[in-house]
Amino acid sequence: MQNQTKNRGPPNNAMANIENTDTLSTAININSNGLTQHTFDAIVVGSGISGGWAAKELCEKGLKTLVLERGRDVKHIKDYTTALKSPWDFDHRLINTQKDLEECPIQSTAYDEGNKHFFVNDKEHPYIQENPFHWIRGYQVGGRSLTWGRQCYRLSDLDFEANSKEGIAVDWPIRYKDLETWYSYVEQYIGISGRKEGLSQLPDGEFQPPIAFNCIEDYFAERIKKIYSDRVVTPSRVANLTKGLSGRGPCQYRNLCSRGCPFAAYFSSNSVTLPAAFATGNLSLIPHSIVIEVLYDKEKKRANGVRVIDAITKQTTEYYARIIFLNASTIATAAILLNSTSSSFPNGLGNSSGQLGHNLMDHFQLAGATGIYEGYKDKYYYGRSPGSIHVPRFRNIDEKTKRSDFIRGYGLQGKGERLSWDDMYATTEGFGVDFKDKITKPGTWEIMMGGWGETLPNFNNQITLDETKKDQWGLPLVKVEFKYGENEKAMRYDIKESCAEMLEKTGFKNINAFEYDKPPGSAVHEMGTARMGLDPKTSVLNAFNQLHDVKNVFVTDGSCMSSSATQNPSLTYMALTARACQYAVDEMNKGNL
């Protein structure tokens, strides 16, 4: 298997990379009144951040591609209905109602009145929590690429080698060199602002100029550099354009990204990859299409299509293709495979290892600190930054930074701002002119930061399908079991301590080190339910994200992750997707798929 991982770079010109003219499909145009044909070269399940990439890459390589999205359509700009609204345009001024909390107890922890239409309704889309686990979802074209945090960080060999070195779970079947050029390819295409730091644990990428620090962030970064030899404060690497790119952006500094950006200044499927896929003429996209299962042809030993139920009419249909990409998101993709049972795969398609659905991970963000700084009273800022500060991992990097209390590490993310009315009404005493004066003036500078910790893969953290309970489409409910382990708990304590220490040593006051009990899943970084690995006996996917058991099925969303690392993972999903698409088309051309 190892020789499969030879370093193949991305195409220099993706548009020209069309070798495969021998396609199965015949019809080209699909009108919205009904499909004229059901056979394609490729099917992509899901249109979120990785599905959008699969669609773009496959379409640009000349494959007639069908994208199935379970939710409604969301058209770029036209359907960003709240994007240009001011606070007073909202009935409850962006405050969630009690009805929100009752009907959407999970999603309402992540949404507000400005973006709630990009989140599901918990009542309509139930799942079972064996332990508290927040499954935040956006069922629509574009998925959660509309509401994501946009932080983009490369994994390094510190991450890819960790499982192997520590004997945890399974080794990643790839190394940094396998992804390096694909990271560059994706970064250049989507546009990421950031600063090169030359760190081995957080490789530099292809960056636009960073979003500049304000004066407290600058001060903090300078002081940290002087005091600590092992850490650096860098502008977060975000998929927000500081310069125009291919007719998109630049960022207008509204900091309302999650409502959809009419300037296309942050990356989403809706604004970037899906339009590129449509431009090829090869894309068919059908919303309201819930994939029930992947169909398996026992004779040919390959998947031949998917069965779909229309979310509105509840009619079922089948679509067929030579290759299938599953990009429904970590939990949903595993659920589809678990539900795809046959005599060949009684426990779910591609599940001969018994690992499917297991090893669920999420980053934990349960601790951090705040502190205020009594200075720079004469300084302020203009424009609302969609970025933040980032302190790349500094624990267990080498012998010098080795900890005895936990393995792996965490990154810190935070923000420096002057306190505003929303921070001050609770602590400003009195009534009248003085109160008004205080809360309408900029307050002291404050830095808030918190950890994004690596969660170890654990077989017992899993999703399964309930045997009796079904949703309104007759599909079995997903059941999530998840608990943090001792390593995460020890790390959580250190996050709190180190945040407080860094603020204290750099001259901040009133330091408040905090821990909170957000349920796992709250980082919206769920991953790992169909892990990659070298051995088909212990992993679900190979080094090119193919099911070991069924080679024409690819999984390139978060399910594939063999470990969680500390980095926000979407960039890695995109790079893995682009790489898997190239491989899939190469294999098709060779007649192997």
Added chain:
Amino acid sequence: MNRRKALLGTALISGIVYSGYKLFDFFTPHNIEKLDLNKALIDELAEIIIPRTETPGAKDVLAGELIIKLLKDCTTTNTQNNFIAGLMQLKSAAISEYGKEFLNCSLPQQITLLNIIEQDEKPFNGIVWKIQKKLLGKSFIYTLKEYTTKAYCTSMLGATQGLKYVLIPGRRLACTDAEPNQKSWATQ
């Protein structure tokens, strides 16, 4: 202390005592119409907190209306109850202390009453407050200030005149010199 006791009775003394009325209807909806019936009082309280100066005040932005809306739609039952009970207590305190309706008291008298209750409801921070807030809901003055501030700062007049607001900044100046009498940004 004695004065406060005399003024407010035992219900508001300290810590969790303000939940004294929980004994009979803590988690059941209070008479929510009391909010509408006391709209004039809520209007006035909001204006006392954020008065019109050279910039608009709470009445100018119709804060009272929004405070009632938020109390009805966005507030837990126990915080609603605390609020309504707080209103009633404030009214009776005005009569027992000054012999007239709160709305007929002078501004200094009104502020005196509000200050006493605010001091009584402290702390607004720390662990005691967190537990209190979680178990018993937010206190009367806390909610009053929270919603008055939100109503004002998210309104068009408040955001654009009381504070500073730009819908589309278009650029980022990471470090600027604060203007004399610099107003805070309405949104972050």
